[in-house]
Amino acid sequence: MILSIFTDETGLDLEKAIPLVRSWGLHYVDLRSRIFQRPLEKLTDRQLEEVKKLLDDNGLQVACLQSSLGKVHLPDKERLKEEAEKLDRLIAASQILDCNLVRSFFFWQPPDGQEKAGIGELAVRPDVLAQVMELFLPFAEKARRAGLIFAFENCGCTKEECFKMIDALEIPGWGFAWDPKNSWMHDKAEREKDPEAYFRKIAKRTNCVHVKSTGSIWFADNFDPIPYEKIFRTLEEAGFNGPVSLETHNFNPELTNAEACEQVLEVVRKAWPAAAAGAQQESCSVSAATVVRSYVADPVRFGVVGLGMGHNRATEMAGTPGIRLMQVCDRLEDRRKRTSEALHVPAVADFSEMLNNPEIEAVMVMNETGRHAELAIQALQAGKHVLVTKPMEMSVAACDRMIALAAEKHLLLALDHCRxxxxxxxxxxxxxxxxxxxxxxxxxxxxxxxxxxxxxxxxxxxxxxxxxxxxxxxxxxxxxxxxxxxxxxxxxxxxxxxxxxxxxxxxxxxxxxxxxxxxxxxxxxxxxxxxxxxxxxxxxxxxxxxxxxxxxxxxxxxxxxxxxxxxxxxxxxxxxxxxxAWLNSMDNFASALRCGTPLLTTPQEGRNAVLLINAMYESAYEKNGEWVALKH
CATH class of the missing domain: 3.30.360.10 (Dihydrodipicolinate Reductase; domain 2)
Incomplete structure (x- = not known):
């Protein structure tokens, strides 16, 4: 997934919006209007080339061309001609701006507001679908030949009507422009019936996402918070690698458009996956609601250092019986703030402050692999038990130092090999x-x-x-x-x-x-x-x-x-x-501390994996692919 923003949502023309976008640390933009005081479809080739140079000079790329193509209901010949000219300009823009993803509509915008009820006439009536296809198919074929990838948005129609068009066209890569706010407002019965299936159904068709300043952004009392963290995780599991774009729609008169965009950006970043796309989840009968831990009244008191993937592990800890998350640590302020606010735990920038905390008895090390030993040894020397993420370290010697010190201090050391x-x-x-x-x-x-x-x-x-x-x-x-x-x-x-x-x-x-x-x-x-x-x-x-x-x-x-x-x-x-029997590696580690339970992954097993990796690297980088014997 890539994070982007509609530049016009800042309330500024492109040239003035770019410095603001860069100050927010974004590398992608969506273009729609307010580009040299014009909409995207009205730019000449020369102007598009100026836009490309402006973006290149500022290290920005276009994530999606946000158009109103097809946003008219069953148009007449004159309007079809106007829409055809719009498509021609979008094709030129895609080639000059090096972006083939285009948000589009498909000539179905019922005036009676039917999108707010039911699944929509287009989704259930073949005769209506045939009528729409007759109008839109020439546009679709021309766009396909030009290499455009369309994303259809359910603004003015239902998501089922978008899905129907996607299925009818059968063009690889074409999909749904998911606006979670729209679907969240209109799909309450469906999403409450089976939330997992609801998210997966939409995610597998999605090729771009729009995020607006409603729902969980403003926390209105009469609005269910939109679970963006769950949405982003489901998208990643479905293999989504398109843009998540801020289409803020500022409804707060007390904020400027730029201020509203920045608030939406903060919400999205808090919900953004802490690590890159990972494995699909498997169903399991073991859950926090079913497990019983005899030491729940005396939970193992954990600290987590490194809040990339560590954010996910800290979140798991917060829901694991028999564990209490006491503190988190990271050098980066935005990571500290995100985890601290999400889990309501104190955060520190200095690892020594965590090690000096007498309430913490175990530390989970989630920093860079080649620094695992550095932090684990500090924690062991401070009298803390240590759980280390994978791989244990970059060298066998570093693994041996951790193992020896844990034995010397009579402290528990284990690995988080979660597979x-x-x-x-x-x-x-x-x-x-x-x-x-x-x-x-x-x-x-x-x-x-x-x-x-x-x-x-x-x-x-x-x-x-x-x-x-x-x-x-x-x-x-x-x-x-x-x-x-x-x-x-x-x-x-x-x-x-x-x-x-x-x-x-x-x-x-x-x-x-x-x-x-x-x-x-x-x-x-x-x-x-x-x-x-x-x-x-x-x-x-x-x-x-x-x-x-x-x-x-x-x-x-x-x-x-x-x-x-x-x-x-x-x-x-x-x-x-x-x-x-364990919810996660931390659950097993806590039981090992309190009850002497065998570790799911021992330090020696973690060392073996590092020994194996080093042997493969020796073969590849030092011995031209020759066999390397493993000496245990």
């Missing part, structure tokens, strides 16, 4: 332990995700460096490397090749690796951060002499799917179904 919590992984582990595969012969893992250069440049540009992060094999694929280790154990040797295809980073954005096991099993891994879809597209296959297994999620998959092959047939039913 182990998933029912699919737990059930696969149970199947392997029960001999489902017979003799394991082969496994393969592919991971395809999209990471932009903005992702790598964020927060000082530590991602993609050898010292602090590594590449796709270390940062993203660690989840699935640990999954393989959890199920099949450590290989005896590895080899690897690495390339940097599309990003200006030190490490790889494409990695290919092979693992060799002592029992003859072979594992192959392919991972990339250059996939065009913003998705966590993951597939694992494994087979042995007796059985086979496939797991798929992300990409074209709407929900995760696991399949088992035994006795000449495939089934979705796990032969040895098993669920993890």
């Amino acid at each position: 182990r919590l998933r029912p699919s992984v737990q059930s696969l582990k149970a199947a392997q332990e029960a001999g489902f595969f017979g003799r394991p012969l082969s496994a393969s893992v592919t991971l395809k995700v999209n990471r932009t250069m903005d992702y790598f440049r964020e927060n000082g540009g530590w991602r993609g460096t050898r010292k602090l992060d590594g590449g796709v094999l270390s940062n993203q694929t660690i989840h699935h490397l640990d999954e393989l280790l959890f199920v099949f154990g450590m290989p005896e040797a590895v080899r690897c090749d690495a390339w940097t295809q599309t990003h200006e980073i030190e490490m790889e954005d494409l990695g290919l690796a092979v693992w060799k096991y002592a029992n003859g099993m072979i594992v192959n891994i392919c991972a990339t951060t250059s996939y065009p879809q913003s998705s966590w597209y993951y597939q694992m296959e494994a087979h042995g002499t007796n059985g086979a297994y496939i797991h798929r999620e992300g990409g074209a998959q709407q929900t995760p799917e696991s399949l088992y092959f035994l006795n000449n047939s495939w089934t979705k039913s796990a032969p040895y179904p098993r669920e993890c």
Whole structure:
């Protein structure tokens, strides 16, 4: 997802709006009107070229061309001619401004306000659909040939009518311009019946989003707050990688348009996913409402340092019985403010202040990978138990220092390898332990995700460096490397090749690796951060002499799917179904502290994953893809 803004919503012409947009840290804009005192469709080629230069000089790109094309009800010939001229100018604008995403309508704007009731006549009457298609299809075909991607908005019609047009046109990439405020106002019965299904239904069709200054922005007493955090998370799970654009619509006479835009921007940033698009969620019967923790009256008192992905972990802690979130820490003020206000906990910029807090007994370390040991050792020396995010560190030596100090201080140290919590992984582990595969012969893992250069440049540009992060094999694929280790154990040797295809980073954005096991099993891994879809597209296959297994999620998959092959047939039913008893790694860690429960991921297992990554990097970067033996 990319964050953008309608420049005209600032109340300023483009030239005056740009400095304001830049001051807010935005890199994308949506263009509609107030461009040299003109609407977008009225600009000449020369003026469009001036706009492009102005944007380039200020480091800005166009996210979407916001047009009124087709925003008229069943037009006559004269109006069709005007709309055709508008389309011609939009095609020119898309080519000059290097943006092919266009917000459009489709000649269906009923005057009776029917969009406020029911699903809309166009959605249920084939004769009406045929009438609209006769008028709009020539426009759609011309736009398609020109490479435009249309996003239809339900302003003046219903979302179901937009969906009907999208389905009827069947043009790849064309979708819905989702205005959550509109749908939230009109869809109360539908969204309350099944909120998850409601969000997914819209998200899978969406290719741009508009955010207005109503609902959760102003917290009106008579208006249900719009859950933008949930909306953005669902969009990411659906593979959405389009613009989320501020179309503020300032209704507050006490604020200037620019002030209203800034308030909307603050709300969106608070709801923005704290980390890049991740894996789809799996359903599980274990929930905060069903678990019982004997130490709930004496909860483990946590602090969290690093509020990127740490914001998500802190949020999970706040809903986990037997845990009390005491304090959060980050050097960046906007991150501190976001988490502190969302979870109602104090925030500090100085980690030493957290370590000196006697109420905190455990610290979760969520900062840059290459600094895990630095902060974990400080926490251990201060007498705090430590839970570390993945990977444990960038070097085995750093892992060993943490392990040795924890043992010396008699403190608990553990890893947050969260894939182990998933029912699919737990059930696969149970199947392997029960001999489902017979003799394991082969496994393969592919991971395809999209990471932009903005992702790598964020927060000082530590991602993609050898010292602090590594590449796709270390940062993203660690989840699935640990999954393989959890199920099949450590290989005896590895080899690897690495390339940097599309990003200006030190490490790889494409990695290919092979693992060799002592029992003859072979594992192959392919991972990339250059996939065009913003998705966590993951597939694992494994087979042995007796059985086979496939797991798929992300990409074209709407929900995760696991399949088992035994006795000449495939089934979705796990032969040895098993669920993890823990809500999250923090839940397990708290139980280990209070009750002596075994850790979900031990420090040694975290070290093994780092040992494996380092061996793959040694093969790829130092030994030209040769085999490297693993010395445990």
